Amino acid sequence: MRKLASIVLFLVIFSNTFGQSKNSPLQISHLTGDFYVYKTFHDYKGTLISANAMYLVTDKGVVLFDAPWDKTQFQPLLDSIKAKHHKEVVMLFGTHSHEDRAGGFDFYKKKGIKTYSIKLTDDILKKNNEGRAEFIIPNDKTFKVGQYTFEVYYPGKGHAPDNIVVWFAKEKVLYGGCFVKSTVATDLGYLGDADVKEWQKSIKKVQTKFKNPVYIIPGHDDWTNIESLNHTQKLVDEYLAQKSSEKK
Numbered sequence: 001m002r003k004l005a006s007i008v009l010f011l012v013i014f015s016n017t018f019g020q021s022k023n024s025p026l027q028i029s030h031l032t033g034d035f036y037v038y039k040t041f042h043d044y045k046g047t048l049i050s051a052n053a054m055y056l057v058t059d060k061g062v063v064l065f066d067a068p069w070d071k072t073q074f075q076p077l078l079d080s081i082k083a084k085h086h087k088e089v090v091m092l093f094g095t096h097s098h099e100d101r102a103g104g105f106d107f108y109k110k111k112g113i114k115t116y117s118i119k120l121t122d123d124i125l126k127k128n129n130e131g132r133a134e135f136i137i138p139n140d141k142t143f144k145v146g147q148y149t150f151e152v153y154y155p156g157k158g159h160a161p162d163n164i165v166v167w168f169a170k171e172k173v174l175y176g177g178c179f180v181k182s183t184v185a186t187d188l189g190y191l192g193d194a195d196v197k198e199w200q201k202s203i204k205k206v207q208t209k210f211k212n213p214v215y216i217i218p219g220h221d222d223w224t225n226i227e228s229l230n231h232t233q234k235l236v237d238e239y240l241a242q243k244s245s246e247k248k
Contacts, residue, residue: 066100180229207229
């Protein structure tokens with residue numbers, strides 16, 4: 001059944017993005033209802049890598065979950081949303097301190113958009129002298145924006161020491177950001193700020209707290225497979241098993 005759901009989701013996404021150039025620097029796909037996933041790209045060590053982020057259209061305006069990784073797409077994203085939905089972006093949540101998530105805080109603040117992060121993220125950005133959010137929120141907080149309610153949750157360390165996820169209980173949408181790896185990922189990727197042992201524990205917390213998600217959005221690569229959180233757990237388990245074996 002889960003495999004069938006993934007196939008159906010892929011076909012829906014394909015139909016919604018058909019006609020959009022695969023070479024476009026900003027690619028917007030309809031997820032479900034008022035939810036949209038957008039993809040931008042960044043050259044990382046000579047390789048062009050995609051980054052997924054999400055936005056939600058509400059009666060009170062549009063809420064962004066993470067900024068584009070490609071700085072040249074900061075304004076085009078706003079323009080595209082305005083043209084498509086006839087609404088302004090009113091809020092931006094950064095899910096951790098890395099550039100592909102929080103890199104747009106300064107730009108969007110200057111546009112009058114309210115920006116949010118947890119204190120752990122703010123501390124890192126402050127230490128690195130990088131743009132910070134206007135509002136600091138608790139590690140676990142529920143927001144109501146227009147007709148939608150969602151929970152911002154810090155499960156513990158993982159890909160980054162400050163990674164949070166966002167849960168929409170009614171719609172069963174889990175926005176994982178870089179805390180969740182795509183099912184096409186063959187390894188855990190960048191681990192410069194990761195704590196893989198804690199990541200293992202943090203994944204279990206998310207799985208226990210947020211049951212039966214219908215959609216899970218990872219930070220990079222393909223996002224149409226709802227097994228991505230389980231796949232992340234598998235990659236973490238394999239990594240720790242290998243490290244343990246190397247010590248023997």
